[in-house]
Amino acid sequence: MSERNPIPLIFTAIGSVIGTVAVLSYYGYLHVAKPQDALLLADYTMLKTVPGEDYRVSLKPAPQVAECIDGVLVLFDTEQKGLTGVLVDSRKRAIRCMGQKVPTAEGATSKP
Template identity: 75%
Template sequence: MSEQRNAIPLILTGIASVIGTVLVLWYYGYVHFAKEEDALLLAEFTMLKTVPGEDYKMSLKPARQVAQCFDGILVLFDTEQKGLTGVLVDDKKQAVRCMGQETPRRSVPRQLPRP
């Protein structure tokens, strides 16, 4: 008795399962669909050089980002979009370091004594 099964319900169930899985992962925060406004470009930041005897102007309103040092690297946190963090880099993608903290160094592998 060879019985033929209709494959269409199996295909639709598989597609629905994949879509449902992605939606559940997105709801719980395991999948994030990046938007253009989520990115902070380096061009949005400018360094004001302070020269003795010269005045410079800046806004009294603080930026949306807050900076903190982690292992000698400046990390930015966005105060409006929870969970949005980034590392401040220059045009060569080199991380901006923090003053007053040790720069992370490559660790030299230690040789363990042989028994």
């Protein structure tokens, strides 16, 4: 029984992994997230509105814009193009929009 040299097999495996990662990255299937790409939920606060009480907010708008898509509140960042996220609570449940049709598990839509 002849023994094979494992070095060419190791180099082939490492080269295959590096080549696969390079091709996936080139075609946009692989994205490495950077810390500046993330928006922390701690940066947002809900102001409770009570009838008869005044509250103050800044006249300057935030750099994020919210849109209701398929009944879910989606945030878009206007400063960092391509940064998009779904607003969720502490249990990772999506925040729903009122007045929009919400998809159900069966595929039918209903009013919330």
